[in-house]
Amino acid sequence: MANATGDSQPGIDRKLLEILVCPVTKGTLVYDKERGELISEKARLAYPIRDGIPIMLPEEARNLDEESSPA
Amino acid sequence: MQLFDRTLLRRRRDRAAPGFSAHDFLIRHASEDLAERLMAVNRSFPLALDLGAHQGALSYAPLPEDKIGAIVETDLSPAMLSGPEQKVRQKARPLRLAADEEALPFAEESADLVTSLLSLHLVNDLPGALIQIRRILKPDGLFIGALFGGETLSELREAMSLAEIECEGGLSPRIAPFTEIRDLGGLMQRAGFALPVTDADKLTVRYATPMHLLNELRGMGETNMLSERRKTPLRRATLMRMMEIYREKFSDPDGRIRATFDIHYVTGWAPHESQQKPLRPGSAKTRLADALGVSEKPAGEKSGPSEE
Numbered sequence: 001m002a003n004a005t006g007d008s009q010p011g012i013d014r015k016l017l018e019i020l021v022c023p024v025t026k027g028t029l030v031y032d033k034e035r036g037e038l039i040s041e042k043a044r045l046a047y048p049i050r051d052g053i054p055i056m057l058p059e060e061a062r063n064l065d066e067e068s069s070p071a
Numbered sequence: 072m073q074l075f076d077r078t079l080l081r082r083r084r085d086r087a088a089p090g091f092s093a094h095d096f097l098i099r100h101a102s103e104d105l106a107e108r109l110m111a112v113n114r115s116f117p118l119a120l121d122l123g124a125h126q127g128a129l130s131y132a133p134l135p136e137d138k139i140g141a142i143v144e145t146d147l148s149p150a151m152l153s154g155p156e157q158k159v160r161q162k163a164r165p166l167r168l169a170a171d172e173e174a175l176p177f178a179e180e181s182a183d184l185v186t187s188l189l190s191l192h193l194v195n196d197l198p199g200a201l202i203q204i205r206r207i208l209k210p211d212g213l214f215i216g217a218l219f220g221g222e223t224l225s226e227l228r229e230a231m232s233l234a235e236i237e238c239e240g241g242l243s244p245r246i247a248p249f250t251e252i253r254d255l256g257g258l259m260q261r262a263g264f265a266l267p268v269t270d271a272d273k274l275t276v277r278y279a280t281p282m283h284l285l286n287e288l289r290g291m292g293e294t295n296m297l298s299e300r301r302k303t304p305l306r307r308a309t310l311m312r313m314m315e316i317y318r319e320k321f322s323d324p325d326g327r328i329r330a331t332f333d334i335h336y337v338t339g340w341a342p343h344e345s346q347q348k349p350l351r352p353g354s355a356k357t358r359l360a361d362a363l364g365v366s367e368k369p370a371g372e373k374s375g376p377s378e379e
Contacts, residue, residue, distance in 0.1 A: 015141055016166045019118070019181035023174035053149055054168040056176035059078075 012038075012049055022047075023056050037062070073195050075247070077147065077171060080193055080292075084125075084148035087292030091126055091151065094290030097274075097332060098128050101188045101217045104272065106132035108215055108338065109139075109184075116140065116184035120207065121165070122172050123190020125151055130165045139184065145170040146190075151292075172200050177207045180341075185214045189334070192218040192249060201262035211343035214264065220249045220335035222273060226321040227284065227330065234313035238306065245295050255337050264339025265346050272334045277327040281314040284330050 012031060020029055022040035029038040029047070037046040038054055045061035047054060055061075087094070109116075109132070117140035121129035124144035142165040146152045149169040170176050172187070172194050185204050194200045204214050228246045235242050250258075252271050259267035278284045288294050322328045340346060360367035 013166050015118075016143060016168065019143075019178050020168075020176050021178045023170065023176040026178075050149065051153060052167075053152060054176075055149060056145075056168055056170040057147075058174070060169075 012052070012054060016054070020054065020056070024058050039064070075193050075195050077173065077193075077195070081147045083294060084146065084292040085150040087290055088126070088148060088150040088153075090290055091292070094287055095125065097291070097334070098125055098188055099131060100274070101334060102128045102132040104334075104336070105129065105186060105188065105215055105217070106134050108336070109134060112213065116213070118182050119143070119184035119186065120145070120177065120182045122170075122175070122185065122187040122204070123147065124165075124167075124188075125190075127165065128188040129186045141166065143168070143182075145172075145175075147171050148292075175200075175203045175207060179206045180209045180212075182207050183209055183212050185212070187216045187218075189217055189219060191216055192220065192247065197250065198258050198262060201258055201264070205263045205339075205341055208341035210341055211345065212341040214337070214339050214341075216337045217334050218250065218337075220255070220333050221251055221271065222331045222333040223249050225331055226317060226328075227281075230281070230313045230317035230320065233316050234309050238309040238312050247295075249333070250335065252335050255335055259337055259339045262339075263342065265342045265348070267337065267339040269335060269337050272336065274332045274334065276330050276332060277323065278330060279327060281317040281328055284328065 017029075017031055020038065021027060022029055022043050022045070024045065025040060025042040027040060027042040029040055031037075032039055032046070035046070036049045038049065038056075039046045040061075041064075043058075043061075044064040045058060046064055047056055047061045049055070105128070115138050119129060119139050119142050121127075121142060121144045124130075124146050127144060129139070130142050130144065144152060144165045144167045146167075146169065152167045152169065168176070172190060173196060185208055187204075191197060191200060204216075208214060224246055231245050232242055235245075252269055255269045256267055259269070278287065285294075317328055318326075321330075358367060
């Protein structure tokens with residue numbers, strides 16, 4: 001889950017990734033490097049990372065069930 | 072009921088972000104105070120979280136380089152975090168993220184130090200926020216918070232009330248209720264902090280006119296964000312009368328007006344077995360009477376004056 005290629009990645013700092021949890025469920029987050037999002041499976045939310053700043057606000061997060069799931 | 076409109080707070084901070092560095096003297100004052108408090112603690116902190124950091128509060132604190140390892144800064148407003156003038160004194164650039172102090176995105180026992188300067192007075196659930204902070208701390212981790220309390224803006228509150236009663240025949244909520252210092256210690260204890268300490272630093276700031284004070288509050292992003300605030304703008308006549316009253320009641324001989332900022336500090340530790348704590352009742356190995364050099368009297372027999 002944590003991207004191990006180092007801290008120089010513009011995406012997100014590894015140290016930060018280690019301590020971040022979903023603010024709603026306090027569950028673990030998965031870093032989606034492609035989309036630049038932090039995904040909380042439990043809350044079905046994807047928190048965006050904008051200009052290197054993770055936006056850990058539920059009202060700014062993308063609802064995983066609204067667009068991507070086909071069924 | 073939500074006392075504070077957090078969405079509005081975010082908008083206020085977003086809007087204040089570009090010019091914030093002209094109005095950040097209270098944060099800077101508090102961060103210097105914070106540095107002194109940290110220097111009094113004989114240890115270093117590998118990972119520190121600064122909650123509601125505005126444009127950097129802990130990272131501005133004048134501290135030796137080895138005192139703090141990494142700093143993670145949060146603010147409700149991403150614009151505030153990416154503001155133009157980051158005042159960073161620490162060598163390592165702080166890591167930043169947008170987060171709400173009411174729903175913190177940090178794992179339990181992840182930080183050695185949590186700080187929060189002049190943000191926690193605007194959370195709806197302060198006891199809840201303090202509990203979250205205590206959980207985020209590693210055992211024996213330290214929390215130092217500063218929040219506006221007690222007498223903050225008491226002059227403005229009074230002048231505004233009098234003007235509203237006079238011009239509009241009633242009152243509307245305009246200035247937030249602030250926590251009293253005596254309540255904070257209890258809140259800290261209930262949130263599970265060990266060795267909680269609270270104290271206050273009351274500052275009087277002087278401005279040329281009440282308008283300058285209002286501009287400063289706007290610049291700080293601290294204007295009224297009560298959920299129950301009146302949604303119509305303040306009438307001009309009321310505003311004018313408020314400023315007159317303010318001048319009459321709260322100005323110095325040189326004509327400048329006074330404004331109180333009452334900063335309350337809270338300090339507490341996440342519990343750890345190494346900390347001093349009271350012994351279990353009945354676990355004493357020495358008799359108190361021996362320590363005091365007196366003879367012990369059986370319970371029930373009062374040694375002092377009788378209560379009859």
